[in-house]
Amino acid sequence: MKVxxxxxxxxxxxxxxxxxxxxxxxxxxxxxxxxxxxxxGMMFGDGRKLFANHFFTMADVYFHSGYYPSVFDKxxxxxxxxxxASHGRKETEEDEKSEDFLGKPKDxxxxxxxxxxxxxxxxxxxxxxxEILPWLRLAADxxxxxxxxxxxxxxxxxxxMGRTQEAEAFLREGLRNNPDSSEILFELGRLYHDGLHxxxxxxxxxxxxxxxxxxxxxxxxxxxxxVLDELAVSLARLEDEAGNYGQAINxxxxxxxxxxxxxxxxxxxxxxxxxxxxxxxxVPKKLF
Amino acid sequence: xxxxxxxxxxVIKELYRRKDFYVLFVLTALLTVAAGSVNFFHDxxxxxxxxxxxxxxxxxSALVIAIVTTARQIPAEREARTIFPLLAKPVSRxxxxxxxxxxxxxxxxxxxxxxxxFFAIITGSHEHIWPWLMYLQAAWxxxxxxxxVIGLVLLGSIYFAAPSSTSTISFIVIVGILGIGSHxxxxxxxxxxxxxxxxxxxxxxxxHLEWFDLRDFVVYDxxxxxxxxxxxxxxxxxxxxxxxxLLAWFGFSxxxxxx
Numbered sequence: 176m177k178v179x180x181x182x183x184x185x186x187x188x189x190x191x192x193x194x195x196x197x198x199x200x201x202x203x204x205x206x207x208x209x210x211x212x213x214x215x216g217m218m219f220g221d222g223r224k225l226f227a228n229h230f231f232t233m234a235d236v237y238f239h240s241g242y243y244p245s246v247f248d249k250x251x252x253x254x255x256x257x258x259x260a261s262h263g264r265k266e267t268e269e270d271e272k273s274e275d276f277l278g279k280p281k282d283x284x285x286x287x288x289x290x291x292x293x294x295x296x297x298x299x300x301x302x303x304x305x306e307i308l309p310w311l312r313l314a315a316d317x318x319x320x321x322x323x324x325x326x327x328x329x330x331x332x333x334x335x336m337g338r339t340q341e342a343e344a345f346l347r348e349g350l351r352n353n354p355d356s357s358e359i360l361f362e363l364g365r366l367y368h369d370g371l372h373x374x375x376x377x378x379x380x381x382x383x384x385x386x387x388x389x390x391x392x393x394x395x396x397x398x399x400x401x402v403l404d405e406l407a408v409s410l411a412r413l414e415d416e417a418g419n420y421g422q423a424i425n426x427x428x429x430x431x432x433x434x435x436x437x438x439x440x441x442x443x444x445x446x447x448x449x450x451x452x453x454x455x456x457x458v459p460k461k462l463f
Numbered sequence: 464x465x466x467x468x469x470x471x472x473x474v475i476k477e478l479y480r481r482k483d484f485y486v487l488f489v490l491t492a493l494l495t496v497a498a499g500s501v502n503f504f505h506d507x508x509x510x511x512x513x514x515x516x517x518x519x520x521x522x523x524s525a526l527v528i529a530i531v532t533t534a535r536q537i538p539a540e541r542e543a544r545t546i547f548p549l550l551a552k553p554v555s556r557x558x559x560x561x562x563x564x565x566x567x568x569x570x571x572x573x574x575x576x577x578x579x580x581f582f583a584i585i586t587g588s589h590e591h592i593w594p595w596l597m598y599l600q601a602a603w604x605x606x607x608x609x610x611x612v613i614g615l616v617l618l619g620s621i622y623f624a625a626p627s628s629t630s631t632i633s634f635i636v637i638v639g640i641l642g643i644g645s646h647x648x649x650x651x652x653x654x655x656x657x658x659x660x661x662x663x664x665x666x667x668x669x670x671h672l673e674w675f676d677l678r679d680f681v682v683y684d685x686x687x688x689x690x691x692x693x694x695x696x697x698x699x700x701x702x703x704x705x706x707x708x709l710l711a712w713f714g715f716s717x718x719x720x721x722x
Contacts, residue, residue, distance in 0.1 A: 237512075240684075240685070241685075247643070247649045248646075248649070284648075287692070287695070290689060290696075291604075291676065291696070293683065308503050308504050309503045309509055338504070345504075
């Protein structure tokens, strides 16, 4: 029996169509990739998180203008300075010395090779910090759940470049992707407090941050208690500025439970207590 | 010398007749322009990532051109049997090796000039500064490194069976040296004997191609490399190129071309 090739082709196409309609609904459940709402998620699946980490590191490399330890050097696994800087930690001379990962040349090859590599520890400044932004943007696109990307990016946008609007938009994007993140809420509060001088909104988002933190599991609380310290101390200072000394003491006492320096906080509590006992008239500072 | 230049001229003509260079240049240009057109946080002054991407593409393209062009030179002459009339001119085997090297090196030099000119235009249009001396140092050292690479690949093409295996092995060796060359001693110190000794010896006897990579200086707007160090590095490249060419000539002069 002779069958026309066109007929065979038509039959195969019909079969493919029928199978596709039957399998389409099931195939959706086979992979999480297709559910991803960005192109990187579709292309790389969970592997994109590796790239996101690399791009986040690239931001730190750019922040140091290329003076950066490789995986073979000492200090390669230390905390990234863009994260430390975003938490308000200023680098001291001692820190800089300890971060001289190159050390003395090991031999003549190493010594001569240093003519052709960057050997000075510097940080970007005077608006050059903008150069780290592409890597943070890419890191956020590749791994929307990486919270540091949003907090660090927003900190540099706000604090170093004075671009509060973009910083807020970036944090809002982070909050949409990570609605329970106390870290993003803390940074958003700083933006309202330091950038926009809107203490009411700052208080609201910091209080929400504390609430979100307290709703976490015990293991998560233990690992990430620094954020509670930052939130509670910020709220305490805000209440102190507003003249609500009792409330400020409450926040400092909460911070004491997780702070690495509870004695310093106790001194601040004592000062507030003195003000409260002296019955100083409540003269709240201007909120707006 | 005229014979060497004549052989080199043929190699250069071959490069611009083939499509490798054009494809790589267009690819580099397209990717760089695409990267440069992306807007991050509405800031048009961000430029370093474009420089970084463009220089990476230039390095990859230049390596591909140098390795692929060099790897096929002598095997192609043998396969097409054009090596016999060439040697009957008379041109000595040493002149063939020298001519092939010179041709490949000059051809990659021409490619580098085009690439760096494009790079300068792209970055200059963003930054409005033109650090020509920095670009000159970066391009010069890259060209010196390519001389070593071409010498190494020419040597490989004498001993390995096919251009594909020469290219692949050369790529692995060169990328390996560029990637961990400067860290090999640190890696060696973490190994047990005898691996520690072997790696330390390799560290001291291998050509340190990573010295010739000034991309970070260009990307991060650093000051110029000292001219004394640049001259020494050029001498270092000349010595290693000489070593590889001598070894290539040694192997080629003893090679039976009829098998």
